[in-house]
Amino acid sequence: MNVLAQSHGRLTLPGENLLDIRNLCVFFRGDSGWLQMLKDVSLTVKPGEVVGLVGESGCGKSLTALSVLNLLPLRGCRRTGQILFEGEDLVPVSESGMRAIRGRRIGMIFQEPMSALDPVFTVGTQISETVLAHLNVSRKEADERTVEALANVGIASPRNVAAMYPMSLSGGMRQRVMIAIALICEPRLLIADEPTTALDVTIQAQIMDLLLELGSRTGIAILFITHNLGLVAESCSRMLTMYAGEIVEDGPVQDILARPLHPYTAGLLGSLPHRQARKSRLSSIPGRVPSITEMPSGCRFGPRCSYAEPECNAPQSLLPLGARHVRCRRHETLSLAGSGHE
Amino acid sequence: MNKALPAKPILEVNDLDIVFTLRRNQKVRAVDRVSFSVREGETFGIIGESGSGKSTVGRCIVCMNPPSHGTVRHYGEDLFALPERELRRRRRAFQIVFQDPNAALDPRMTLVESVREPLDVAGIGTAKERESKALAMLERVAMAPELAWRYPHEISGGQKQRANIARALMLEPKLIVCDEVVAALDVSIQADMLNLFADLQREFNLTYVFISHDLRVVAHVSDRVAVMYFGKIVELGAAGEIMEAPLHPYTQALMSAEPEPVPVEQRNRKRIVLKGEIPSALNPPSGCRFHTRCPRAQSECMAREPEWRELTPGRFVACHFAEAPNSRSATDHRTGAPISAGHTHSHAGSMSTKAAPHGESFREEAT
Secondary structure, eight states: OTHHHHHSSOOOOTTSOSEEEEEEEEEEEETTEEEEEEEEEEEEEOTTOEEEEEOOTTSSHHHHHHHHTTOSOSSSEEEEEEEEETTEEOTTOOHHHHHHHBTTTEEEEOSOHHHHSOTTSOHHHHHHHHHHHHSOOOHHHHHHHHHHHHHHTTOSSHHHHHTSOGGGSOHHHHHHHHHHHHHTTOOSEEEEESTTTTSOHHHHHHHHHHHHHHHHHHTOEEEEEESOHHHHHHHOSEEEEEETTEEEEEEEHHHHHHSOOSHHHHHHHHTSOOTTSTTOOOOOOOSOOOOGGGOOSSOTTGGGOTTOOGGGGSOOOOEEETTEEEOOTTTTTOOOOOSOOO | OOOOSOOOEEEEEEEEEEEEEOGGGOEEEEEEEEEEEEETTOEEEEEOOTTSSHHHHHHHHTTSSOOSEEEEEETTBOGGGSOHHHHHHHGGGEEEEOSOTTTTSOTTSOHHHHHHHHHHHHTOSOHHHHHHHHHHHHHHTTOOGGGTTSOGGGSOHHHHHHHHHHHHHTTOOSEEEEESTTTTSOHHHHHHHHHHHHHHHHHHTOEEEEEESOHHHHHHHOSEEEEEETTEEEEEEEHHHHHHSOOSHHHHHHHHHSOOOSOGGGOOOEEEEEOSOOOOTTSOOSSSTTTTTOTTOOHHHHHSOOOOEEEETTEEEOOTTTTOTTOOOTTHHHHTOOOOOSSOOTTTTHHHHSOOTTGGGEEEEEO
16 A cells, blocks of 8 residues: 555655644735734644644644645735745745645545535546546556545445435435545645544544554554544544644643643633533633634733633743743642543 | 433334335325433433434424324323414423534524514514513523624534523423434534533533433433334333443444444443444334344244333333343443343343354344
8 A cells, every 4th residue: 555655755754753843924905904813823743643733623733734735815815934844845836836746745634524515517527637647557556546545444345335316315325425535646745634523422532542543553644623622532542732823832632632721722621511420510711702803912811711810811822831832931839730630 | 310210201202104205106104113211300312323213302392393193292282182273382381402503593683682582483572572582591591692793604603502502491491302412513613502401401400301412412411311222122221221231232332333432441341333224214123123123033023023121210212132231331340231121031041042144144242
């Protein structure tokens, strides 16, 4: 299976980052000037690593993923910073250059498996299309690879399924097809944006198992975007929390769950119902995310933070702490509860 | 909460079938022989995946669709037997809040208009009284007063759901069916909303039927829980008992599939990953509906449908092998089960001797 990996232009050295996003900012044109949607997002993914990016709706996690592949609108949108993939900066790469990367070197799975598949083409056509676009193979070989790819994602009768239209497949099956498309050219990085959110929990468990198993078998790195902290806890080695277009915390998953350093991460963990405390009052985060036009100049979480001090009104930087990072000047004095229980 | 008292049932569902007719006269049995009762003041949870029939049951409870067979009694009375006009009047006491806060509000009405509407339809009070009542209710659900004259597109999903709750409360209902009310909301908003539901229950002495696919949410709010699979209730009992020691293999799989956001050393559950998906409703499996995916299925399960049995008082299950000593509880090594059962079942012993014919259809792993 790894024959293809050698044909990639440049391979990363051990220990080097496969994906290294540095100070990525994304702006959208508004009625009165540019609006900053992402602010100084920096994150790294090492080869073979599974990294979780968590946050609530509108925090910019999907936008980060779309920026990496430059799937943003062509007009009225601007990116600054660097997106280094296998050492090459993707920000200045042209649209035709990106087409050679998308699906080939970076795969992507979207949340909604129905709208991501074209209803008027068979599943097989949509998978082999990717192969034909990227690899110099005959149609016959592309078809064979398609059947093989469907078998690899656990579809029992791949030849039959290849001839079906998306509407005759269940949500779980469609998501398997999406995974087959994303992985067929053996990319080194897979961006999975809420891949199981539209699915039932028992199907979610199947799809997550499949993704992680394929990931470890082929050595593919996964940037896993989700709002589900449970999934991150069980599948990722490192996680990043985003809030209002910024990374607020970054570190090994186990450390963050046991002792979060940012009040927002702690708030997210605390608001989940717990099996051990049925019917108890849940803690919640007061207020709501500030709108993009009224973003505070200081800590963006400040207006909702119960630990905020006047000094928090100054801009906060992402502070390095060994393997972790946190955007909170009070992290040393706060002792925040994790999701663990005594 | 003090639920030990024999509170009278507000709702009794008996042998309920709901059958939908599709094209070419194909029948789909969305709900199949479902029985349960809900006591006044309690929160009755219904868990199930998509297509399990949980929402169809919910809609039947508030008299939105009639039973095809069996009865639904509210305070001992069959409302469906009443004339249409009377049914409409009487079902006011049973309200429903839906999942999608956007779709539930008319985009051309301000929030206060939407909340007032039930009173307009019912013709209660003067226009002025109705409006002040709507405003008071919006305030009660912690909605900022200045939002009352806004349109749905101007406010967030959480705020919309508050308006929907306010509207459901306007006709002073006894029972509210909450159908996936927090599924569309972010976790921090979800926590707020669940707290609000608890407060309102105390204040208005409400009974809830809380429908969700989210085990964690249902377990948190409910006194008793019913687990639905493919149109049937497979297990029913006190929420705490079901969470601690689920008896039905489907409940066990469902619980083990729910990822836990806790550090790895505190993750003491076994994962049961079910193979396959919910079968087609047009072509239901024979015998036990779950046997196609069940890790413990035997030939018995294909041949004969399991009875709905009360294993211990208040604890119902539909599985031939519910009391098998080696039943794999998702939490058994924490609670130290084997689950003690009131009676032994003649098939219980067969688990250890027969090789499960579907043994290859599941995988189990410790996480």
